[in-house]
Amino acid sequence: xxxxxxxxxxxxxxxxxxxxxxxxxxxxxxxxxxxxxxxxxxxxxxxxxxxxxxxxxxxxxxxxxxxxxxxxxxxxxxxxxxxxxxxxxxxxxxxxxxxxxxxxxxxxxxxxxxxxxxxxxxxxxxxxxxxxxxxxxxxxxxxxxxxxxxxxxxxxxxxxxxxxxxxxxxxxxxxxxxxxxxxxxxxxxxxxxxxxxxxxxxxxxxxxxxxxxxxxxxxxxxxxxxxxxxxxxxxxxxxxxxxxxxxxxxxxxxxxxxxxxxxxxxxxxxxxxxxxxxxxxxxxxxxxxxxxxxxxxxxxxxxxxxxxxxxxxxxxxxxxxxxxxxxxxxxxxxxxxxxxxxxxxxxxxxxxxxxxxxxx
Numbered sequence: 114x115x116x117x118x119x120x121x122x123x124x125x126x127x128x129x130x131x132x133x134x135x136x137x138x139x140x141x142x143x144x145x146x147x148x149x150x151x152x153x154x155x156x157x158x159x160x161x162x163x164x165x166x167x168x169x170x171x172x173x174x175x176x177x178x179x180x181x182x183x184x185x186x187x188x189x190x191x192x193x194x195x196x197x198x199x200x201x202x203x204x205x206x207x208x209x210x211x212x213x214x215x216x217x218x219x220x221x222x223x224x225x226x227x228x229x230x231x232x233x234x235x236x237x238x239x240x241x242x243x244x245x246x247x248x249x250x251x252x253x254x255x256x257x258x259x260x261x262x263x264x265x266x267x268x269x270x271x272x273x274x275x276x277x278x279x280x281x282x283x284x285x286x287x288x289x290x291x292x293x294x295x296x297x298x299x300x301x302x303x304x305x306x307x308x309x310x311x312x313x314x315x316x317x318x319x320x321x322x323x324x325x326x327x328x329x330x331x332x333x334x335x336x337x338x339x340x341x342x343x344x345x346x347x348x349x350x351x352x353x354x355x356x357x358x359x360x361x362x363x364x365x366x367x368x369x370x371x372x373x374x375x376x377x378x379x380x381x382x383x384x385x386x387x388x389x390x391x392x393x394x395x396x397x398x399x400x401x402x403x404x405x406x407x408x409x410x411x412x413x414x415x416x417x418x419x420x421x422x423x424x425x426x427x428x429x430x431x432x433x434x435x436x437x438x439x440x441x442x443x444x445x446x447x448x449x450x451x452x453x454x455x456x457x458x459x460x461x462x463x464x465x466x467x468x469x470x471x472x473x
Contacts, residue, residue, distance in 0.1 A: 193415075193418070194418075195415055195419055196420065197420050197421070198366070198367040198423075199365065199366050199420050199422045200364070200374075200377045200380065200398075201362040201363060201364035201365075201377065201422055201423070201424050201425070202364075202393070202424075202425055203350075203362055203400075203426050203427065203466065204350040204363070204381065204385075204391060204427045204428070205347055205349055205350075205426065205428055205429070206340055206347065206348040206429050207347055207428065208346055208347055209344040210327060210344040211345065213327075213345070214291065216290075219290060219291065220282040220286075220289045222289065223282050223288060224280060224281055224282060226267050227267050227270050227272065227280040230262070230270075235273070238252060246310070247307065247308055247309070248306075250312075251304070251305050254305050254306070255305070258301075259301075265297065265298065266297060268288035268289075269288075295323075299320070299323060303319070303320060304319070329342055337449060337453070338434075338448065340429070340448055342448070343450050347450070347451065348448040348449065348450060349448070349449055349470075350434060350446060350447075350448060351449055351454060351458065352384055352385070352441075352445070352446045353444060353445040353446070353447075354442050355444060359459050360447075360457045360458055360459070361458070361459070362424065362462075362466075363377075363381045363385060364380055364384075365377070365380030365383065372396065373425060374393045378391075384436070385435060385443075385446065386434065386436070386438075388432045388433065389429055389431070389432035389433065390430045390431040390432050391427050391429050392427060392430065393425055393426075393427045394425070394427060395425070395426065396425075397425075398423040399466075400465050400468065401422070401423055401424070401465065402420075402422040402424070402462065402466075403420070403421055404419045404420040406418050407419075424466055451470050
């Protein structure tokens with residue numbers, strides 16, 4: 114067996130070996146399998162040309178005995194958990210109307226309308242109204258009432274006159290109030306000319322029906338059990354247990370292998386009935402409250418279990434709450450706004466859920 118440096122050729126190595134004949138050394142390709150190359154050494158293996166007895170296989174490595182570690186059985190706890198897991202549903206009714214704008218917002222909107230009238234191209238009535246038709250006659254009547262301004266909700270302002278720069282609303286002006294704009298638009302929508310092109314007498318003009326008021330009958334009576342109140346705010350369902358009980362949300366204890374949102378749905382059905390079309394917004398709680406258990410100081414004995422309450426958010430789309438036959442002993446329910454709910458809820462409950470309450 115010989116070795117050579119990596120720089121020497123394999124053929125030269127074969128020719129210099131005394132254990133390989135000249136013919137085998139010349140036939141380098143046939144002798145190539147006799148070489149075993151590594152990165153640093155090339156080793157020539159001996160070639161066996163005779164039969165030999167098969168060598169006995171080497172004795173296998175004895176396997177190490179495996180030891181099985183037996184885990185001790187779990188030690189039972191000292192007693193029941195000091196906490197009960199509960200799930201509550203914060204059922205809401207979203208706003209049905211947009212809120213009233215502030216005086217500043219109303220003034221800003223009117224200023225934007227006046228500025229737009231200054232910048233747009235002049236109104237071409239010939240493109241919209243055919244000359245000497247009923248629509249053309251009515252347009253000329255209303256244009257005169259608007260003091261020659263095509264826009265009907267910008268007040269006494271002429272965007273093409275010499276005072277067009279004076280487009281700001283003065284402090285205390287009612288020109289930008291929603292009530293004033295409503296009256297102006299309703300008056301302008303009245304039909305002054307009949308279909309045959311004749312003027313309608315003032316006593317025969319049919320007034321346009323006014324929109325429904327923002328305040329409903331429930332607002333006027335102060336009925337907090339109805340959903341058609343406070344249409345521009347979010348309402349929250351709160352329930353009360355017993356005459357001297359505290360206000361809260363529909364709540365139930367989580368049973369074994371029950372998800373939080375399933376418990377919340379079940380608690381709502383048990384508390385307020387099934388005559389509501391509701392939707393649980395998500396399966397992740399939006400608020401969390403912990404009521405610590407009562408433990409005897411000296412004996413460390415559990416006197417009263419505590420509660421871990423997870424609040425989920427829901428929406429009501431139709432129906433109404435009904436406490437008839439509820440299984441939780443509830444006696445009263447209300448649909449309250451944020452400010453009203455803050456006054457009746459216990460302080461600990463309000464501090465836990467106030468972070469998810471809508472701004473309005």
